Amino acid sequence: MIDTARGFAVIVGFGLLGTLLHWLGIPLPGGVLGLLLFFVALSTGLVKLAWVERAAALLLRHMVLLFVPLTVGLMEMGQVLQRQAAAIIASLLVSWLAVLLTTGWLGRLLLPGDAVADAARDAAAEGAQ
Amino acid sequence: MTWFRNPAVSIAITLLAYALAVALHRRWRWIPPIVAACAPIMLLLLALGEPYGDYNRGGSLLTWILGPATVALAVPMYRQGKILRPLLPRLTVVVVAGAVVGMGSAGLMAWLLGAPLPVIMSTVPKSVTTPIAVELCKELKGIPQITIALVICAGVMGASFGVPLLRLAGVRNGLAIGAAMGTASHGVGTASLLRHSELQASVSSWAMAAAGVFTSVLAAMLMLFLR
Numbered sequence: 001m002i003d004t005a006r007g008f009a010v011i012v013g014f015g016l017l018g019t020l021l022h023w024l025g026i027p028l029p030g031g032v033l034g035l036l037l038f039f040v041a042l043s044t045g046l047v048k049l050a051w052v053e054r055a056a057a058l059l060l061r062h063m064v065l066l067f068v069p070l071t072v073g074l075m076e077m078g079q080v081l082q083r084q085a086a087a088i089i090a091s092l093l094v095s096w097l098a099v100l101l102t103t104g105w106l107g108r109l110l111l112p113g114d115a116v117a118d119a120a121r122d123a124a125a126e127g128a129q
Numbered sequence: 130m131t132w133f134r135n136p137a138v139s140i141a142i143t144l145l146a147y148a149l150a151v152a153l154h155r156r157w158r159w160i161p162p163i164v165a166a167c168a169p170i171m172l173l174l175l176a177l178g179e180p181y182g183d184y185n186r187g188g189s190l191l192t193w194i195l196g197p198a199t200v201a202l203a204v205p206m207y208r209q210g211k212i213l214r215p216l217l218p219r220l221t222v223v224v225v226a227g228a229v230v231g232m233g234s235a236g237l238m239a240w241l242l243g244a245p246l247p248v249i250m251s252t253v254p255k256s257v258t259t260p261i262a263v264e265l266c267k268e269l270k271g272i273p274q275i276t277i278a279l280v281i282c283a284g285v286m287g288a289s290f291g292v293p294l295l296r297l298a299g300v301r302n303g304l305a306i307g308a309a310m311g312t313a314s315h316g317v318g319t320a321s322l323l324r325h326s327e328l329q330a331s332v333s334s335w336a337m338a339a340a341g342v343f344t345s346v347l348a349a350m351l352m353l354f355l356r
Contacts, residue, residue, distance in 0.1 A: 008197070015200045027349035029264035031199030034343060038203035049208070056204040058199060063316070065147045066195045067259050068166045069188025071281070073274045075171045076181050080248070080272065081164075087242035088275065091252040094259075094285050095235035099256050099313040103227035103336075104295045107305025110219040111332075 007055025010047060014038040133179050136187030143191060146170050163281055195260040202338045203260065209335040212328070220308060224336050227312035228343040232255035232351075248271050253346060253351075255279035258315040261341035265348050280315070287314020288321035303329045311336030 011034075018034030026033060041047040076084070081088070132138055143166075146332035172210035174184055175262040213220065215283035235252040244252075259280050266276040291310050300306060310318035319333040 001261050006157075011200050013199045013221055014203075015196045019196070023246065027352060028345050029199075029261070029268055031196045031264050032345040034196070034200040035203045035338075038254040039207055041353050042203060042207040042296050045344040049204070052201075052204060059194070060205070060316075062147075063195075063259065064150075064162050065143070066165065066191050066198055067163065067183055067263070067277055068143050068147060068170070070145070070273055071163060071167045071277050072170050072174070072184065072188065072219065072261065073181055074167075074278055075174065078246055079276050081250075081275070081278075082240075083178050084244050084248045086240045087244035088252065091235045091238035091244075092239045092243055092255060092282055094315055095199060095231055095252070095255065098234040099227045099231040100287070100291060100294060100309050101298055102230045103223050103312045104298060104300035104305055104309035106223045106226050106304045107179070107308040108300050110301060110307065111216065111304040113302050125266065 003051075004054045004058060007052040010052050011038070011055055011059070014041070133177075133183045134186060134215055136190055139184045139187030140190060142170060142173070142184075143188065161281065161285055179351055192263075195263060199260040200266065202261075202341065205334045206338040209331040209338075212331050212337055216304070216332070220332065220335065221339070223305075223308050224312050224339045225343050227309070228256070228338075228340050231313070231340075232344060232347055246270075247273065251275035252279060253285055254348065256315065257341040258316070258337055259346045261345060267341075267347060268352065269348060281317075281354035284314050284317025287318030291318055291321070293299075304332050308336045312340045 015031060015034040017037055018032070021033050022028065022030040023040050028036075038047070042049060042052075046071035146169050147162070149163060149169070150160075150162040153160050153165045154162045168234055170184070173179075174181065210217065220275055230252045235255055236249050239249040239252045244253075249271075250269035251266055251273075252275075253269060253271070254276055255264035257265070257280070259277060262276050262280045263273050266273045274328045287310055291314055292306060295306050300309065307322060307329040314321075315336075315337045319330070319337050322329060322333055
């Protein structure tokens with residue numbers, strides 16, 4: 001419990017820091033700035049993974065809860081949705097497929113195949129032992 | 130009924146609906162929790178004639194926590210990044226390409242079909258994980274509700290058709306499938322992977338978080354350009 005509370009405090013702290021930097025004029029959203037700073041803090045060992053693991057897992061696992069209120073707001077968007085339905089749906093389908101295929105094909109070209117990947121992982125695991 | 134103006138009431142109702150949705154999802158996997166959670170709340174508000182604005186006085190407190198949830202994405206990015214270190218340069222190329230194509234094709238398509246600017250801007254961040262998509266949508270002066278609906282659809286489409294479509298397109302490489310699902314369908318796509326390997330799951334969750342970050346950087350550049 002204390003553990004989770006400490007993790008929340010650290011995470012919210014980075015969020016506020018990011019919001020401050022955004023307010024000072026950096027054009028990335030505050031949450032993303034907080035994410036980047038938090039990532040750097042984890043990478044440099046300034047923040048230990050063990051401090052924040054539980055709080056982060058809780059936030060990520062129940063993320064759906066957090067976007068319920070905004071989604072309920074769709075009930076007020078009926079008119080816009082109806083008028084723009086074709087554009088919105090076409091944009092979604094085309095763009096989703098484009099992203100999936102671009103990353104899939106580029107990934108096939110650039111990333112190691114399954115056999116190589118498994119061997120590399122095993123080698124890394126042995127090296128780590 | 131004025132007691133809806135008390136934030137605690139709408140928070141309690143939202144928590145209840147969410148708990149119910151999770152239980153339903155556990156029993157019937159094909160029900161998306163977000164739909165099961167929102168539908169009863171919408172019906173309740175309509176039945177009582179409550180304006181959304183009153184409900185959202187408490188709702189916006191939950192929305193605020195999306196900020197910390199975005200920050201928390203650094204944890205999977207850090208943890209998976211350590212496992213994937215030798216692959217990161219190539220993976221970065223793949224995810225950046227996906228982010229560019231995702232923003233460009235969504236905006237272009239909506240623009241070609243004559244959507245007004247706020248709707249176009251709402252489609253641009255639709256591939257990335259919800260908390261980041263919402264923040265980007267606000268930055269771009271889009272309509273967050275539309276973005277959220279699109280993000281959810283992109284996730285559900287990935288979970289339902291992503292892997293079969295990729296196989297059809299000749300992509301059988303497990304890591305490529307992981308990267309594509311994380312970039313195109315964020316957390317929902319990632320969670321749907323049948324864990325072909327631990328490495329594939331890592332690639333997918335790293336791609337999900339990285340796609341959010343790279344899309345933010347690209348959106349910031351877009352905004353500087355538009356100004």
